[in-house]
Amino acid sequence: MAPGLYIHVPFCVRKCRYCDFYSIADLSAMEAYMAALIAEMQMRGAGFKDGVFDTIYLGGGTPSVLGPGRTGRVLEAAAKHFHILPGAEITLEANPGTLESRSLAQYRSAGVNRINIGVQSFDDANLSFLGRIHCARQAADALRAAEKAGFSDIGMDLIYGLPGQGRDAWQRDLEAAAGFCPAHISCYMLTYEPGTRLAAEKDAGRTKALSEDRVSAMFVQAHAFFAEKKYQHYEISNFAACRDKRSRHNQKYWNNASYLGLGPSAHSYTEPERFWNHADLSRYIRDLSAGCLPTAASERLTGSQMMLEAVYLGLRQSDGIDVAMLEKRFNCDFWKRFGPVIRRFQKTGHMHTSHNRCRLTSRGMLFLDSIAAEMAGVI
Ligand code: SF4
Numbered sequence: 001m002a003p004g005l006y007i008h009v010p011f012c013v014r015k016c017r018y019c020d021f022y023s024i025a026d027l028s029a030m031e032a033y034m035a036a037l038i039a040e041m042q043m044r045g046a047g048f049k050d051g052v053f054d055t056i057y058l059g060g061g062t063p064s065v066l067g068p069g070r071t072g073r074v075l076e077a078a079a080k081h082f083h084i085l086p087g088a089e090i091t092l093e094a095n096p097g098t099l100e101s102r103s104l105a106q107y108r109s110a111g112v113n114r115i116n117i118g119v120q121s122f123d124d125a126n127l128s129f130l131g132r133i134h135c136a137r138q139a140a141d142a143l144r145a146a147e148k149a150g151f152s153d154i155g156m157d158l159i160y161g162l163p164g165q166g167r168d169a170w171q172r173d174l175e176a177a178a179g180f181c182p183a184h185i186s187c188y189m190l191t192y193e194p195g196t197r198l199a200a201e202k203d204a205g206r207t208k209a210l211s212e213d214r215v216s217a218m219f220v221q222a223h224a225f226f227a228e229k230k231y232q233h234y235e236i237s238n239f240a241a242c243r244d245k246r247s248r249h250n251q252k253y254w255n256n257a258s259y260l261g262l263g264p265s266a267h268s269y270t271e272p273e274r275f276w277n278h279a280d281l282s283r284y285i286r287d288l289s290a291g292c293l294p295t296a297a298s299e300r301l302t303g304s305q306m307m308l309e310a311v312y313l314g315l316r317q318s319d320g321i322d323v324a325m326l327e328k329r330f331n332c333d334f335w336k337r338f339g340p341v342i343r344r345f346q347k348t349g350h351m352h353t354s355h356n357r358c359r360l361t362s363r364g365m366l367f368l369d370s371i372a373a374e375m376a377g378v379i
Pocket of ligand 1: 011023062
């Protein structure tokens with residue numbers, strides 16, 4: 001698998017209540033960020049001379065606050081400093097509150113060929129609870145405008161498991177989403193990340209999280225709903241209209257491919273090393289204007305850590321763990337090591353094996369963390 005290039009855009013119009021991604025709600029340093037990002041491309045590109053990238057992913061933060069002009073400059077600089085294959089998948093994450101129909105065609109002209117729209121819900125009350133800057137009408141308008149602009153790879157994100165959310169409300173979101181026939185849908189469970197406003201409100205007793213059972217039932221509901229619509233549930237949170245519409249970039253994270261992350265807080269990986277940038281825009285700009293790389297730290301993964309990741313990431317995907325590949329990579333007898341654990345979960349209907357692959361069933365996906373922990377126990 002060719003490496004992927006990730007670009008972190010650390011700006012948002014406003015911070016959402018649940019979000020713990022690194023971003024700031026002050027857009028004044030955007031030009032300084034652009035200069036620093038291009039300087040980082042120049043410096044890291046020199047060390048990645050042999051890397052041929054077939055994906056670029058602009059994530060954040062809210063990459064669409066850059067607008068088409070700056071996005072075009074970022075992509076031109078990427079093409080100048082890295083070897084990007086023709087036909088590369090180039091994804092832009094976009095917030096419906098920052099899109100205009102005119103800008104969507106301009107993003108396409110700038111080279112973006114896949115757009116992922118942060119819809120989250122088609123219910124204004126949910127959007128307001130989450131602290132999103134957009135309303136349901138803007139989300140629907142953005143999806144229609146993306147199609148009109150000629151995007152054939154349109155994805156959307158949804159969030160479920162909000163306090164008080166019921167089965168019927170989630171069903172309405174699923175139906176509204178399917179009505180746009182997107183190529184890709186990500187359904188994320190609402191989480192209460194430490195340091196967010198939402199977590200503080202929960203700790204203070206002002207917000208009551210939905211019970212685990214109800215959240216699990218919503219996961220099963222989404223799985224059944226999209227299966228009926230013939231979507232592939234190819235990763236625990238992700239659905240694609242067909243194999244070609246899976247996120248090529250995100251599959252790199254799940255399949256041990258190398259990736260290079262640029263921008264504040266971005267992570268990079270080339271086996272066995274992982275390194276990441278400071279999650280601090282001022283520091284990022286300062287380091288790069290002084291001619292230094294903004295790397296915060298790095299770690300060298302041990303063989304056991306890499307095997308643990310391979311097992312965990314394999315279980316997240318419907319394709320499961322490729323046993324032959326794992327045995328070759330780690331020079332081990334997979335069935336001898338994991339056989340007893342796997343047989344136990346097969347009996348309970350959480351796992352199945354076929355064609356030398358080991359997968360979780362949709363029921364098993366609900367217990368991913370505990371099943372992965374049991375497998376980790378024998379690494
Ligand atoms: S728009 Fe996205 S990155 Fe920005 S605060 Fe909201 S969830 Fe976080």
